[in-house]
Amino acid sequence: LSLLFITKGHSLSCYECSRGSGSMDVSCSDQEVNTCPTDFSKCMSYTVVKQVGGITAMSRGKGCSDNCHSGSQNVGFLRNVIECCDTDRCNAQYAPGIALY
Template identity: 50%
Template sequence: MDLQISVFLLFILFTAGHSRRCYECTSLTGSCADQRLKTCPSESSQCSSITSVVQVGDIRSKVKVKDCAPACQSGSLNIGTLKATISCCNSDECNLEDAPDPSTAPNGKKCYTCVGQNCTTILSCLETEDRCINATATIGGQSVSVKGCASKSVCDATTSVAGFGSISCCNGNLCNGAQSVSQSFLFLCCSLLSYFLLH
């Protein structure tokens, strides 16, 4: 009996002191050649690797980020000017490899995206992006609306995507924009018109 208790206490002692080790890197040049290992805080149980492509007009930039994560889901996010692939793993040093470049192959799904204050631009979703999203992001201290495409796994994540707040997802072409509002408005108008005509 004493041996079992001793083994149990040793197990608790060794596992309680173990922290995840992940590679860390932030690169605005598209290369994580200078990545380094870090010991994660106790609340971080996963490692992440993100490859993003940002394109504004003719200016295109690839950004890579690796770090510890409290929780994360592998998947894809596309808001038009920003496309990102997120890779998550849950063992020490598992994020050595970079997340793959975001896909450029459309999958046939369409969602609304925002260009400035106008959120009626139609965006072609890529590969695994099977949901439309509505979210808010804080840019320069201001909260702005963000719309686009995402993988189901990103929508199902229990924590929000870094930099984004209040993410909501829907399934169906153009379900994240003005069309669904105008359909509801049209239904309301038809209901009111039939009420006035029949009474």
């Protein structure tokens, strides 16, 4: 007599920004933990800094990702940092803030 065990795949849980319909909250100040779709294998957080005409704006976000690559990019007036991870609720911290040079 043999036993066959079939296990269901584990769905990742990530922090996501809670943005209501029409909300202009770009700080990701309200967050909730959500279960990612089964084909999403990473949690991510990002910070974007944009500077135009002496005005600097920053936005942050968090969520599930199916294709995430950690890194930073600077294209003059716009700079972003993305951090990816692959364990439950691993994106609790924001991606680091950045300065434009």
